[in-house]
Amino acid sequence: MNWDWEKLQQRKEKNTFQVKGPDFSSFEKKIGNLKSKLPGGSVLLLIGILLWLLSGIYIVEPDEVGVVQRFGKFNRITPPGPHYHLPYPIEKVQTPKVTRIQRVEIGFRTLSKNLISKNIQYRLVPEESLMLTGDENIVDVQFIVQYQIKDPQYYLFNIADPEKTVKDAAEAAMREVIGNNDIDSALTTGKLIIQNDTKRLLQEILDRYHSGIRIVAVQLQDVHPPRQVIDAFKDVASAKEDKIRYINEAEAYRNDILPKTRGEVAQILNEAQAYKESVVRKAKGETARFLSVFKEYKRAKDVTRKRLYLETVEKILSNPQINKIILSDKAAKSVVPYLFLKNENGKLKGSK
Structure with missing residues (x-):
């Protein structure tokens, strides 16, 4: 293509115009x-x-x-x-303000607060709160982050929007921690661990940014499954809590009954040992007494026999539980002897 440079130059001169600057001479005159x-x-x-x-x-x-x-x-x-x-x-x-504790809400936004009626209105933000757990379940996590300024120089000059930086970093940290836990832990007993792990990871991220921010706390506000299946998850969680409660009750019963049983076993063993000792000692004593009597019997048989007879009669007559009838030799010859028989109640037959 052949350009007509003369026409272009004429068009340029035709379309150009001069721009005059401000007239400082008139301005100086006005000031004067x-x-x-x-x-x-x-x-x-x-x-x-x-x-x-x-x-x-x-x-x-x-x-x-x-x-x-x-x-x-x-x-x-x-x-x-x-x-x-x-x-x-x-x-x-x-x-x-370096001492003021600021907060960021993730997963929800507070719309209004009525301190008198304690009525607080929220707006849910599901794109921030829905997260995937380690066992591939979806969980709805709403939490807040409290922070304060640690280094004002870094805080003012290293990050453009501190609140958004904290919110984005907190959301990323929470998603990583939730991804390392299963849904049962997130819904029940692992909440404190999740809070601490998220706080530690979030502080590491902000330190890498040189943000000059110190994380004070990470607090879970509400953790629940998606609303479509929340009832089923509540039933499962309730059943697991009942299981834990039953196990604790069984452990408590075991811890209560085992010491009692051990104590009763020890008592029975002690009583058996004491009975054994008493029986052995009594048998040894009777054996020694019999041997001594036998020794005396060999020395004087008639005297020993009569002494044994008298001791036996004395023992029988002094026993109040034995019914006794004492007869003289003359009366005994004229009396027909009979056998005292007792009934089932231990009384003589024929007596009431």
Whole structure:
């Protein structure tokens, strides 16, 4: 293609126009007229300069620190109290609240709070709360993260949106922790472990970002299965809780009955041992007594026989449980002897 450079040059000159800059000469004339009308123009100028210098005074509150920037670059940090910085635009100061604990909600948003009626309205955010567990189940996790400023320099200059950074990092950390746990642990006994693991992992992520943020706490607000199957999961969780309760009750019963049984066994063994000792000692004593009597019997048979007879009669007559009838030799010859028989109740037959 052949370009007609002369036509192009004419079109360019035709379409160009001149832009005139501001007429500073007229502006200087207006300022000169204004100074002539104001006799104290130099005084006003000094007052303006003084006010400009005084604009560098600032106060840092007790819960804040002052972060001074010089021409936009970080210069220094000032503690609470009155301070001075070079006036704008040379220096400017930011005062972040380093002691205030801030919170981020993940999986839900608080719409309104009524402290009097304790009525709190929420809006669910399922795209943040639905997560996949390690056993490939979907669980709805809603939690909050509390944090505060650890390093104001990093906090102000290393991250553009601290709240969004914390929210995105917290969501990523929670998804990783939930993915390493099964759904039973997330719904029942593993909530505390999940909170601690998420807090540790979230702090590691923010430290890698050099965000200057310290995580205070991660708190699970609500953990439940998807609403379509929540009733079935509740039944399963209830059955598992009943199982744990029954096991604990059985353990408690075992811990209660075993010591009692061991105590009763020890008591029976002690009583048997004591009975054994008493029987053995009694048998040894009777054996020794019999041997001594036998020794005396061999020395004097008649005397020993009569002594044994008298001791036996004495023992029988002194026993109140034995019914006794005493007859003389003469009476015994005229009496027909008979046998005393007892019935089932231990009484003589014929007696009432």
